[in-house]
Amino acid sequence: MTGSLWSARPTCGDYEFRGSTLRIEVTDPEEVLFPTDCGLSLLGALQTDTTFELANKTVLDVGAGSGVYTVALLAAGAAHVTALDVNTASAAATRANVLRNGLDADRLTCVTSDLAEYAPTGRFDLVVTNPPHLPHDPSYTTAEGLEVALVAGRDGRSLYDVVVARADDLVAPGGTLLVAHSSLADVGRTTRELGNRGYTARTLEVYEMDIPLLAYAEHKQTLLGHLERLRDSGSATFEGDRFTVHAVAFQRPATTGEPEETR
Incomplete structure (x- = not known):
């Protein structure tokens, strides 16, 4: 997967995915976040693990952003992708x-x-998501698309918690929830909560990368202070300015006592 080293300016780039060369562009990166290495890590894991079947799947892309997952999954043969995002600019x-x-x-x-x-x-057969994972602070959080894509509540888990709470509403019996899970947002908690409901977890890959401090240069110390607080409480893991992203597949049991129904 070569997309982590974009070959063009930061509003457009080409990446390889399962035999296809694909291109992503955004008109205004302040409105719709250009794909980050954190998000691309999930595609990198799917590129490496070719046993993970994508063809003919019905898919929900949660937090679709620029559509980088949607494009890759359609190119890989998904039957249908629903691209969901709270940002009104994402659909276009x-x-x-x-x-x-x-x-x-x-x-x-x-x-x-x-x-x-x-x-x-x-x-859906497959729900895929790369949730925002940075803790909120009023000094650097705005309502712009960039912030909506990166900042998620006091502990950085706002969307993770909604995904976990709604997993049974979204994932078909026997289906998979595929998450690019930041170590800044308590991977263990997500695994435990879904495990308590019968989901089995398989880590496809773990990637180490930089905390996106350049985007918050003016508020670097404030952001690091929040992350250190979360690390002290046991809900974030990082060393210096490096953290990890875990590409994790959570599979729902095929038998739940409910009729099987997919979109």
Whole structure:
């Protein structure tokens, strides 16, 4: 997976995924976040683990952003992808990138909604997400697309917690929740809470990378102070300015006592 070293300026780039060369562009990176190495790590894991089947799957892309996952999954043969994002600019960016790559837009549905309020018509074979993972502080948090994509509540877990709470509403029996999980947001807690509901966890890859301090240069010490607080409480793991991203597949049991239904 070569996408972690973008070959062009930071509003566009090419990446390889399962035999396809794909291109992602954003018009305004302050409005829609250009894909980060954290998000790309999940595609890197899927590139390495070719046993993870994507063809003919119904997929929900939670926090679709620019559509980097949606594009990759459609190119890999997903039957249909629903791209969900609370950012109103995401739908246009995702659809434009799907069309830019010559993919079938009839296999795409874009939804602008908060995940907590999203009402799917059925469950999905695969739910994929790279949640925001930095702790909130009023000095650096705004309502812009960049901040919505990176900052998530006091402990950086706001979207993780909603994903976990709604997993049974979203993931079909026998389906998979695939997460790019930051070590800054308590990987163990997510694993325990889903494990208590019968999900089995498989770590595909673990990647080490820099905490995105450049984006918060003016507030670096404030952000690090929050992260150190979380580390002291046992809910964040990092060394210096380096953390890890875990590409984890949580599989729901095939038998739940409920009728199987997918979108």
